[in-house]
Amino acid sequence: MYVFDNNVYPSACQFKDGLAKAFPHLVRSGLYFSICDHVYLFLSACVTFFTEFHSHCSCLSHQYHFVNINLTWTDAQAYCRENYTDLATIDNMEEMKRLTESVDTGYTGEAWIGLKKGTSWRWQWSSGEGDTGYTNWETAATYNQNNGYNCVGMKDNGRWNNIDCSTQMKTGYFICYTVLTGKRTVVRLTVRTDGEIKDPEFSSHLLMQLQEKLISAGMSENTTLSWRTQPDGQIFHLKD
Template sequence: MLHLVIWLLASGCVTLCSPIHREYHLISEAKTWAQAQSYCRNSYTDLASVSNRDDMRRLVEIAAASGEGRSIWIGLKKGGVVGSWMWSVGEAQTTDYTNWASPPDSSYNCGGMRGDGKWLSASCEAVLPFVCQEGEGSSKMHVVLEEKSWRSAQGYCRQNYHDLASVSSQTENQALQQMLNESGPSTTTFWIGLFRDQWTWSDQSNSSFRYWESDQPNHDGECVLFDTFYETLWDRACGSSFPFYCYSAVTWRYVVRLELKSDSSLNLGDSATSEAILAQIQKRFEGARVQWRVQPDGTIFKKKE
């Protein structure tokens, strides 16, 4: 029998590596998007990716401190193929959970939910009621019966709440379905935050965060500028020259001491045992990479007297 006790002074240590944190750098020299990408990859990690509004605010603060102009390249560029379905709140659809009524129509790029909980793809210009989410990761939703296009609904939710609703599990889907049943007939479709587009990040980040100006993208080009005044995205010709944001990836490391209590039959020197224990620890620190910290004598554990 093995008992795992975390946070006690103990006989073993694990190192936790947090998810990557981006440290942004504003380069004032004007370059084309491709030149900026090459510069960032040579000197830092890549052109800047943006995952949420906090990232945008950091970009604004950096520009304000430097006195740089308002139009600055970031790492978003139009690709050749319509991508996978994503969530407006800024997260790619990373879970396996979906609830499509039928395979989504390849000609439609926005998604809604019926009162029966099923998802449907539809033209983004269709006007429908919609559901807003109060905060990132929040389970509190607000049904808005006023009918709008998907982009208009997104703008309304971002101005008054946080974003269009996102769903990542059957439990969340059922909770939202119940709200919709209370708001109208089961045949009514409501916009949620599902969408897909052709824009991809230079570093292949799966961030679905888009914060376009209201009339953007308007097919001015296939590369993206961040406007630090309006805090919105604009498409521009990739051959135009602008300053740009790079980022360097920073990973935080933490050492956690732990104590293992086991019966005498457990061989803590066996690699299979240490790997099994590490797998248990990994579950407790989901989102971080966990590894053993090997002691100078080559062992992981020391018996506590």
């Protein structure tokens, strides 16, 4: 566990064997890693930093369970709360990927997830986490429809549709989740680079380097890191 009581921010890059490396520093809001240069380009000196990006790295928090019982949304919610944690909540693209990977191979049609219009007519998760951030609607029109279809089903392609809550799915499917045991840690990451920040290879190498640094600092090798994808599908955003 890191304990700190003042802001620490190195003013120069640290090097090993003359190569530019990521270096950690602690501030009140968490453990930061600054990157001297593009993570898979090895230079002997720091380059001029003209762009700064920031993102988050986090562990997946949900395990999904695909249930084949023909129920309305409300009854499916009650079933999930009794046997698991709740109807499926999806926080980001990585969790969406995990959910679709858990789907029964014979599944076609739609399955209930834990999204419903609340009393303020905003889409909210059954778990009470508040307004949804990440979404995966079939179309923008689907999201904006005000036709009394106030619950959400996920199609076999992963897209979401709003459906009458009293409907019993013809396919008889819904998706529950449980909260994974163990500690979930969110790390804010600041990257200064002249490389292509949207390049998937960049984010992949950066995540690998971050995992190596955290393991060397004492993190369990069994810990899984993943990027938190923003609602617009991007990992990094330009910092104001």
